[in-house]
Amino acid sequence: MRYVLFGGMFDPPHMGHMSIAREAARLLNPDKIIWIPSANPPHRKKALIPARERFLILSEWAKNQPNNEISSFEIGRSAPGYTIDTLSYYKDMDPDAEYFILIGSDQAACFSQWKNWRTIVEKANLCVAGRPGGGELPPEAAARAVYLDNPPLDISSTEIREKILAGQDLKGLVEPEIYSILLDRKILRGLR
Numbered sequence: 001m002r003y004v005l006f007g008g009m010f011d012p013p014h015m016g017h018m019s020i021a022r023e024a025a026r027l028l029n030p031d032k033i034i035w036i037p038s039a040n041p042p043h044r045k046k047a048l049i050p051a052r053e054r055f056l057i058l059s060e061w062a063k064n065q066p067n068n069e070i071s072s073f074e075i076g077r078s079a080p081g082y083t084i085d086t087l088s089y090y091k092d093m094d095p096d097a098e099y100f101i102l103i104g105s106d107q108a109a110c111f112s113q114w115k116n117w118r119t120i121v122e123k124a125n126l127c128v129a130g131r132p133g134g135g136e137l138p139p140e141a142a143a144r145a146v147y148l149d150n151p152p153l154d155i156s157s158t159e160i161r162e163k164i165l166a167g168q169d170l171k172g173l174v175e176p177e178i179y180s181i182l183l184d185r186k187i188l189r190g191l192r
C-alpha cells in the first residue's frame with residue numbers, strides 16, 4: 001500500500017490544495033490520499049472555520065473523490081498536532097506501507113523547524129509542491145523528496161478568509177463544489 005498524508009488547516013480548502021492533491025495522485029498513484037485537517041490553533045492564530053466544520057466540509061467533498069479520505073485524527077486531539085505523531089499513528093496501523101507527506105514549498109522552506117524532522121524523513125518520503133514564494137528543503141530532507149510539476153497557484157486560505165469576511169466573490173479560488181458546501185453550511189452567510 002502507498003499513502004499520501006496531506007495535513008493542513010484547510011481554513012477553508014481551496015483550489016491550491018485540490019490541485020496539488022491531484023498532481024500527487026497522478027505522480028505517485030497512491031492507494032489513498034489522507035487529508036488531515038489540524039485542530040483549532042490555541043489562541044494566537046484563530047481559525048475562521050472550527051476544526052469539526054473543516055473536517056465536515058472536506059468529508060462532504062470527498063464523497064465524490066475516490067481514493068481521498070478525510071481523517072479526524074488531529075481534530076480530536078487537544079495537543080498540537082505534530083506531523084511526526086500523526087505519521088507514527090499511521091505507520092503503526094500499516095507498518096509495511098509506503099508513506100509520502102505532501103507539502104507546499106512554503107513548508108519546505110521551514111521544514112527544519114518541524115518537530116523531529118529528521119525522523120520524519122527516515123520514516124517517510126516527502127512530496128513537495130511548488131508554491132509562489134516558497135523555498136527549499138534542507139539537503140538531508142531533499143534527498144528523500146519527490147517534486148510535483150504542479151501549475152503555480154497564488155491562492156491561500158488567508159486571502160479567502162479575508163474575502164469571506166468582506167463578503168467578496170470567491171470565484172477561481174475554491175472549487176464550485178466546495179463553494180456550494182460553504183454556502184450550505186452557512187459559512188458564506190455574509191456574502192453579498
Ligand code: ATP
Pocket residue numbers: 007008009010011015016017020102103104105106107129130131132153154155156157158159
Ligand atoms: P493560510 O493562508 O491560512 O496559511 P494555506 O493556504 O497555506 O493557509 P494550509 O491549509 O495551511 O493552506 O496548507 C496546507 C498545505 O497545502 C501546506 O503544505 C501548504 O504549503 C500547501 N498549500 C496550500 N496552498 C497551496 C498552493 N496554492 N500551492 C501549493 N501548495 C499549497
